[in-house]
Amino acid sequence: AQKITQTQPGMFVQEKEAVTLDCTYDTSDPSYGLFWYKQPSSGEMIFLIYQGSYDQQNATEGRYSLNFQKARKSANLVISASQLGDSAMYFCAMSMYSGGGADGLTFGKGTHLIIQP
């Protein structure tokens, strides 16, 4: 069974500092996708960044980058120059193709990030 582990339940970071949110995953399937989502207190899940298992380069989207270490099965999210609006829950998720179709996204427990002024 696929599994996502986020070991940081909560983090406090000073505004403008860089943040690294940890994510490790467990799967024996060679084809999978890794996603990061942001969930503000309003509840909506906002897509941030995607990394495919066969992608050679780390994904980047604006201030977000994904530090993908396939051998270690880790996919850490890096937020550069944090802003107050970055305060939210962050979820790492994995999707895989199991022959009959993707089995939905498997989510980690999340990290509650608080940016302090």
Add this chain to the structure above:
Amino acid sequence: KAGVTQTPRYLIKTRGQQVTLSCSPISGHRSVSWYQQTPGQGLQFLFEYFSETQRNKGNFPGRFSGRQFSNSRSEMNVSTLELGDSALYLCASSLLAGEPRETQYFGPGTRLLVL
């Protein structure tokens, strides 16, 4: 382009009742997935629909069901509500289905409270 919309946003029901939640995907998206989010269990996959067919179902009892219409809009139904069904129900849409690289875009969710 409009995002995923869900109605209603908030709902209060009593045990034993049934409830229907609605989701309209992003225009052009044909796959709709549903997730349940609770403080104890986190985010769990309920089911996925593509071209009016259920493709996958998570580990939930038969009280949870859904359907998809020809315009890709989807509904999920929970019958005989239990207190533990209180949760945020999130709908997500994607262009296609069956591909791990398909990004799912989420709606604002429906908060269901069962009393």
